[in-house]
Amino acid sequence: MSEECGKSDCSGCSESGCAARRGPLPKDAPNAGSQVKRLIAVISGKGGVGKSQVTALLANALRSEGKRVGILDADITGPSVARMYGVHGQAESDGTSVLPSESSAGLKLMSINLLLENEEDPVVWRGPILSSTVRQFWTEVAWGELDCLLLDMPPGTGDVPLTVFQSLPVDGLVVVTSPQELVEMVVAKAVHMAQAMELPILGIVENMAYFDCPDCGKRHAVFGESRIEETAAKFGIEHVAKLPILPGNASLCDAGRADELDGAALKEITDLLL
Numbered sequence: 001m002s003e004e005c006g007k008s009d010c011s012g013c014s015e016s017g018c019a020a021r022r023g024p025l026p027k028d029a030p031n032a033g034s035q036v037k038r039l040i041a042v043i044s045g046k047g048g049v050g051k052s053q054v055t056a057l058l059a060n061a062l063r064s065e066g067k068r069v070g071i072l073d074a075d076i077t078g079p080s081v082a083r084m085y086g087v088h089g090q091a092e093s094d095g096t097s098v099l100p101s102e103s104s105a106g107l108k109l110m111s112i113n114l115l116l117e118n119e120e121d122p123v124v125w126r127g128p129i130l131s132s133t134v135r136q137f138w139t140e141v142a143w144g145e146l147d148c149l150l151l152d153m154p155p156g157t158g159d160v161p162l163t164v165f166q167s168l169p170v171d172g173l174v175v176v177t178s179p180q181e182l183v184e185m186v187v188a189k190a191v192h193m194a195q196a197m198e199l200p201i202l203g204i205v206e207n208m209a210y211f212d213c214p215d216c217g218k219r220h221a222v223f224g225e226s227r228i229e230e231t232a233a234k235f236g237i238e239h240v241a242k243l244p245i246l247p248g249n250a251s252l253c254d255a256g257r258a259d260e261l262d263g264a265a266l267k268e269i270t271d272l273l274l
Helices: 051-064 127-139 159-167 183-196 228-234 247-254 264-270
Strands: 034-036 039-043 069-073 108-110 144-146 148-152 172-177 201-206 240-242
Touching (some): 039 159, 051 069, 051 264, 069 127, 172 183, 228 240
Parallel strands (some): 039 148, 069 148, 172 201, 201 240
């Protein structure tokens, strides 16, 4: 902190000219009960692109390769991961640390819903408290031995992503987008934030890229023609995956059966995380 501002915690500060912020900030140490090999953030420049479902697909694809995987739901005001996997009730504690809940297939999960008395209660908190909660999911949750912990980030480039990227030892980012007119601008925001945080973008996933009609057999670009390859090339991102609209995937998530999602289409991206 600088003597002028009087703050005791710089992690949520965006004042780039502050003398205390010259050079990298120290990262939060993981919980003593955590041995996490890779920490990967799944981000989007805007909401409504299916980021949480893509996170689940990545997790399932990694698990199918025999990897030990967890998902930290960093979207505190809009949590969905636990419910997608059919996990309800409050997380347990060993007296020292919070223990992550597990899906039926053994995927480790932590979400604010697993700490609330009623999972439908709204979380009406200001930015610093949201950011602090995500950091506690790293420092106070004993994740055990994981090959990869995926961070399902809130959309946009606000206070929570900033704090997470400054405070947690994130190894890389996966950007999720959709084929709409504003895709280049939205991706650009995510890319520029990654560059400012000096974090590598491992790949881009274009969700809802097309729909294959089961009746006529034709492929339809429901949300417009894709330009994701051109956008990726513009920003020097080599790895791109395009996911179709699959109504069955949404039905599985709604039913709490996300363990059954098939992430094979994301192999090019998940190979980078193995």
